[in-house]
Amino acid sequence: MNETQPRIRVRGLTKIFGDEAGRALPLLRAGQSRAEVQKATGAVIGLQDVSFDVAEGEILVVMGLSGSGKSTCLRCINRLIEPTAGSVHIDSTDVTALGERELMELRRTRFGMVFQQFALFPHRTIQRNVEYGLEVQGVPPAARRDKALAAIETVGLKGWDQHFPSQLSGGMQQRAGLARALALDPDVLLMDEAFSALDPLIRRDMQQELVALQKRLKKTIVFVSHDLDEAIALGGRIVLMKDGRVVQQGTAADFLANPADDYVRRFVEHIDVLGVVTAGDAMRRPAAVRPWQSTAAEALAVLTQSGEPVVTVVCEQGRFQGTVDADTLKRAGTTELRLLLSDRDAFVPRSATLNEAVARLASGRGEIAVTGPDGELFGVIANADLVAALARRRVETAH
Amino acid sequence: MDFEIPRIPLAEWCDVALDWATEHFSGVTRALSAVVGTAIESSTDFLVGLPPWLVILGCGLLVWRLTTWRIALGTVLGFAFLWNLELWRATLQSLVLVLVSTLFALAIGIPIGVAAALSKRFWRIVGPALDMMQTMPSFVYLIPAIPFFGLGAVSACFATIVFAMPPTIRLTALGILQTPPELVEAADAFGSSRWQKLFKIQLPLAIPTIMAGVNQTIMLALSMVVIAAMIGAGGLGGEVWRAIQRLEAGQGFQAGIAIVVLAVILDRITQHIARHMRRDRQQG
Numbered sequence: 074m075n076e077t078q079p080r081i082r083v084r085g086l087t088k089i090f091g092d093e094a095g096r097a098l099p100l101l102r103a104g105q106s107r108a109e110v111q112k113a114t115g116a117v118i119g120l121q122d123v124s125f126d127v128a129e130g131e132i133l134v135v136m137g138l139s140g141s142g143k144s145t146c147l148r149c150i151n152r153l154i155e156p157t158a159g160s161v162h163i164d165s166t167d168v169t170a171l172g173e174r175e176l177m178e179l180r181r182t183r184f185g186m187v188f189q190q191f192a193l194f195p196h197r198t199i200q201r202n203v204e205y206g207l208e209v210q211g212v213p214p215a216a217r218r219d220k221a222l223a224a225i226e227t228v229g230l231k232g233w234d235q236h237f238p239s240q241l242s243g244g245m246q247q248r249a250g251l252a253r254a255l256a257l258d259p260d261v262l263l264m265d266e267a268f269s270a271l272d273p274l275i276r277r278d279m280q281q282e283l284v285a286l287q288k289r290l291k292k293t294i295v296f297v298s299h300d301l302d303e304a305i306a307l308g309g310r311i312v313l314m315k316d317g318r319v320v321q322q323g324t325a326a327d328f329l330a331n332p333a334d335d336y337v338r339r340f341v342e343h344i345d346v347l348g349v350v351t352a353g354d355a356m357r358r359p360a361a362v363r364p365w366q367s368t369a370a371e372a373l374a375v376l377t378q379s380g381e382p383v384v385t386v387v388c389e390q391g392r393f394q395g396t397v398d399a400d401t402l403k404r405a406g407t408t409e410l411r412l413l414l415s416d417r418d419a420f421v422p423r424s425a426t427l428n429e430a431v432a433r434l435a436s437g438r439g440e441i442a443v444t445g446p447d448g449e450l451f452g453v454i455a456n457a458d459l460v461a462a463l464a465r466r467r468v469e470t471a472h
Numbered sequence: 473m474d475f476e477i478p479r480i481p482l483a484e485w486c487d488v489a490l491d492w493a494t495e496h497f498s499g500v501t502r503a504l505s506a507v508v509g510t511a512i513e514s515s516t517d518f519l520v521g522l523p524p525w526l527v528i529l530g531c532g533l534l535v536w537r538l539t540t541w542r543i544a545l546g547t548v549l550g551f552a553f554l555w556n557l558e559l560w561r562a563t564l565q566s567l568v569l570v571l572v573s574t575l576f577a578l579a580i581g582i583p584i585g586v587a588a589a590l591s592k593r594f595w596r597i598v599g600p601a602l603d604m605m606q607t608m609p610s611f612v613y614l615i616p617a618i619p620f621f622g623l624g625a626v627s628a629c630f631a632t633i634v635f636a637m638p639p640t641i642r643l644t645a646l647g648i649l650q651t652p653p654e655l656v657e658a659a660d661a662f663g664s665s666r667w668q669k670l671f672k673i674q675l676p677l678a679i680p681t682i683m684a685g686v687n688q689t690i691m692l693a694l695s696m697v698v699i700a701a702m703i704g705a706g707g708l709g710g711e712v713w714r715a716i717q718r719l720e721a722g723q724g725f726q727a728g729i730a731i732v733v734l735a736v737i738l739d740r741i742t743q744h745i746a747r748h749m750r751r752d753r754q755q756g
Contacts, residue, residue, distance in 0.1 A: 184661065186662070192655055257662075
């Protein structure tokens with residue numbers, strides 16, 4: 074198995090509800106629209122030719138409004154809903170071709186699922202709920218108890234294992250739901266609007282914790298959500314669905330920069346631009362850069378011509394070192410720049426969001442550097458550039 | 473016109489079917505009857521042989537363990553009242569008959585209910601059969617019971633089982649079908665087999681509903697046990713039956729009130745257990 078092979082591969086997934094599925098499928102393939110097929114056969118089309126990959130260790134958010142088919146799509150992956158056509162592979166296993174027993178085995182070992190309404194078993198304690206998947210696998214009691222308690226601790230519910238679900242708040246119940254999925258140590262987590270039933274504050278906490286957990290455990294996660302802010306908070310790629318089809322896939326910034334159609338544009342309209350656009354997107358080439366062995370006089374000449382508020386100083390390898398403003402240069406004569414440096418931390422990495430850039434800008438002198446992974450200077454952002462970047466997004470999203 | 477629509481010989485058909493069944497199966501049923509009859513009689517005799525105060529205190533203690541001291545106290549007072557009325561023996565006869573019939577009704581009814589919930593096709597057969605069992609006048613069961621089981625307690629037991637079983641079947645099926653779909657989905661998502669789903673999720677969640685069915689079955693069993701006195705089942709029903717034949721209104725009411733007392737005791741105990749389980753299951 075090579076490294077580039079995706080963990081989950083979904084190809085041409087189609088789901089038609091109703092007894093007329095057999096008659097509806099050829100019509101759909103012949104290019105008739107969803108409404109036409111529905112009128113002709115009475116069959117309801119849930120999914121139409123959905124394809125995407127999920128890489129190992131990735132959080133993929135399947136997003137769309139209610140009725141867009143996102144939950145159907147998730148359930149087709151572990152065949153809680155039987156797809157009408159198309160295929161789902163997990164690694165090299167064709168899930169859609171499995172018999173009943175093999176499918177059961179696959180669900181037991183490779184998938185963990187988390188539900189919108191938690192779906193905890195009310196007659197079992199939290200520990201017995203978390204143990205459920207292991208119990209079904211036939212793991213002996215002592216071993217499954219240890220694993221369950223470990224999972225309960227992972228989600229921060231230590232000490233609640235002997236309580237019943239109804240004794241826990243919504244947020245805690247969903248932690249238990251997550252623990253139940255994690256206890257199996259599955260490769261893939263399927264999360265169906267997992268945080269949608271929670272209060273906004275708790276939801277945000279859970280999103281952050283999931284991201285942290287994911288960094289540690291390296292699970293592959295398919296997360297269904299109707300909330301773009303949630304998708305951005307989880308930080309992965311997004312598959313945007315509408316009427317059972319994929320409209321666009323990519324990152325939130327891709328959606329902003331190149332929306333595939335009006336639907337995507339409207340979807341990202343109210344997005345928090347500062348949280349999505351990166352410093353790399355907003356930067357420009359600096360007009361006043363000097364190596365640190367230059368003299369102040371040389372630098373001053375460059376600075377006055379450029380119109381920048383400060384001179385950006387780099388070392389021999391092109392790494393950002395700091396800035397020097399005009400007043401300092403005027404007083405310094407022929408001193409080398411390296412002795413005059415200030416604001417040595419006035420930089421952000423290229424991948425940082427504008428939110429972080431704004432915070433840096435506020436504490437600096439009107440300009441910050443944008444750097445690569447080794448500190449090399451890529452560009453700068455001044456106050457005016459920030460305003461320009463925001464204005465550009467507004468214009469793009471206004472249409 | 474002397475054309476006449478012939479009468480459908482329904483009664484004759486029923487007789488033929490019954491005769492055939494009697495001829496072929498009565499050997500088995502008579503043998504069964506002998507065993508069950510002996511069991512019922514000897515357990516009744518055993519209880520009657522014990523000093524009544526001991527039995528009453530024993531029942532009180534058991535009820536107290538299962539429910540609350542209030543219900544236990546009510547049980548003790550109620551039984552003491554029946555003893556005082558000199559209906560102790562009849563009470564025990566009825567009680568044993570009710571409990572044995574209920575036990576059989578549950579042992580047969582719960583599996584049928586489970587099967588009915590799991591298979592739509594089976595439910596289509598069971599549903600109408602249940603309707604018939606419940607709407608048929610209960611006396612009718614007594615007639616075929618006699619050729620199979622003979623006069624006495626076992627025939628009464630048989631008729632009672634048929635009459636009292638439907639609520640257990642219905643509520644067992646209902647309880648299982650009412651399992652919230654998201655819980656069934658969760659069980660599926662974790663790879664449960666059909667039996668794992670049934671025994672780990674559906675049945676435990678259905679227990680409060682099933683208990684409501686058990687309560688109804690016990691109540692129906694009690695009412696049938698009284699009617700079964702007509703075929704010599706004895707007990708409190710026998711007292712009522714004798715009072716009717718001799719036109720002794722006072723005796724009749726006395727036995728009737730005794731039945732009410734017994735019914736109230738059984739009802740309070742089973743209802744309490746059912747309620748307690750519901751709380752237990754759903755709120756922890």
